[in-house]
Amino acid sequence: MTAPSTAPAPPSRGGRWIQQWDPEDETFWNETGEKVARRNLFFSVLSEHIGFSIWTLWSVLVLFMGPEYGLTPADKFLLTSMVTLVGAVVRVPYTFAVAIFGGRNWTIISASLLLVPTIAAFTVMKPGTSFNTFLVVGLLAGIGGGNFASSMTNINAFFPLRKKGWALGLNAGGGNIGVPVIQLIALAVIGASGGPRVLLGIYIPLILVAAVLAALYMDNLASVKNDTGAAKDAAKDAHTWIMAFLYVGTFGSFIGYAFAFGQVLQVQFGRTPLQAAYLTFVGPLLGSLIRPVGGWLADRYGGAKITLYNYVGMGAATAVLIVASMQKSLPLFVSVFVVLFVLSGLGNGSTYKMIPAIFQTKALAKGLEGEEAAAYGRRLSGASMGLIGAVGALGGVAINLAFRQSFLSNGSGTGAFVTFLAFYGACFAVTWAVYLRRPAVEAHSTSATEAKPQLSYVEV
Incomplete structure (x- = not known):
């Protein structure tokens, strides 16, 4: 069989375009396809990695901001909540930007846009700056959260269904690892008696490098088009919102804890910025590294099974955290928090693998076969990913607001952890009820329409 042509698109579109793509x-x-897909994956990861670093920049900056900045712990939790909120909201337009501009072109643009919040933070980061100014500049950093959605949408189109769990897990994990990397660099900066501006100055040239490399080595897929009908169909499909709910529990936990962990150590356990920085990077690092493993396990055993067991683990870890918080045991608290980060990363990989598998399963239930079924699955899974990613990131907002309220009410994070435990229980129940509970066989189904509810999603 002859490989499809990859001749460039008409010059009027500009950039590097691949006209035909059939993974x-x-x-x-x-x-042909695998080499091209892997190359685009590598440079997509690099850009998304920098985006995550800039998005979570304020989880580090607030540790630098001592009493001379005049901010209360509640102010800092509110600040990180709003940064997370913007990162969640912009994921929706970033998803559609890939089809409008092309994956390569949008990666260049979105990477370059990161210069705005970085330079702005470099300018205002000093005592005497008002809280409102910090809030506005922090909101600008939220655009880094959008890079995830555009990157995932782009990479989803490059890989075949059988490889999506691994590819999306690696893409997201490489992005997620921007969280511990910026925390590690901050640790080095603090240890060297540097300040926030030194940290910010390190990232400005890195942003430029990511944009240039995307321009040199990435491609646009002409087959990726915005389908408003697909967006509407995805928004109407109950599975989009069910998966968004489950993604709140995994990614929402990861990003929320990444923003809040250092502050909790400072406020509840009295750690200094340097002491907090020594501890905060370990959880996000391991949670990021294990995300591709979650995708791989989902490819092998089914995303729903891995997600279900993962929520059992997250619930158990949270229960131990409640005990550690009440007893004010720092060693137990930190070690179990790291476990919770790892589980959130594992669940990130398994839940994102479920998305294309669910819509592929629906395609087969409709009687579609072969490329027609694959096209249906790609169409709806691609459209749903932006919504799911956006709603999932809102979990990070909820976590920081829950910590803020818990510390305002009783001076510790225990109340917040109780809330999180209840939520993980709900996620477990939804995963089992929707994707693993085998429906009772109804006798004498007389039509395909009646048979559809019998479809088992146990393999997704």
Whole structure:
């Protein structure tokens, strides 16, 4: 079988365009597709990694901001909540930007936009700056959270269904690891008696490098088009919102804890900025590294099964955290918090693998086969990812607001952890009820319409 042509699109579109792309064709994939897809994945990860670093920049900056800045712990939790909120909201337009501009072109643009919040923070980061100014500049950093959505949408189109769990897990994990990396660099800066501006100055050239490399080595897929009908269909589909709910529990936990962990150590356990920085990076680092493993396990055993067991683990870890918080045991608190980060990362990979598998399963239930079924699955899974990613990130907002209220009410994070435990229980119940509970067989179904509810999602 001859591999499809990859001749450039008409010059009027500009940039590097691949006209035909069929990753489900094994001959094309083995001869041409895999090399191109992996190259785009690598540089997509780099750009998304920098985006995550800038998004979570304020989780580090608030540790630098001592009494001379005049901010209360409640102010800092509110600040990080709003940064997380913007990062969640911009994921929706960033998802559609890939089809408008092209994956390569949008990666260049979105990477370059990161210069705005970085330079702005470099300008205002000093005692005497008002809280409102910090809030506005922090909101600008939220655009870094959008890079995830555009990157995932782009990479989803490059890989065949059988490889999506691994590819999306690696793409997201490489982005997520921007959280511990910026915390590690901050640790080095603090240890060297540097300040916030030194940290910010390190990232300005890195942003430029990411944009240039995307321009040199990435491609646009002409087959990726915005389908308003697909967006509407995805928004109407109950599975989009069910998966968004489950993603709140995994990614919402990861990003929320990444923003809040250092502050909790400072406020509840009296750690200094340097002491907090020594501890905060470990959890996000391991949670990021294990995300591809979650995708791989989901490819092998089914995303729903891995997600279900993962929520059992997250619930158990949270229960131990409640005990550690009440007893004010720092060693137990930190070690179990790291476990919770790891589980959130594992769940990130398994839940995101479920999305394309669910819509592929729905395609088969409709009687579609072959490329027609694959096209239906790609169409709806791609459209749903932006919504799911945006809603999932809102979990990070809720976590920081829950910590803020818990510290205002009783001076510790225990109340927040009780709330999180209840939520993980709800996520477990939803995963089991929707995707793993085998429906009772109804006798004498007389039509395909009646048979559809019998569809088991146990393999997704």
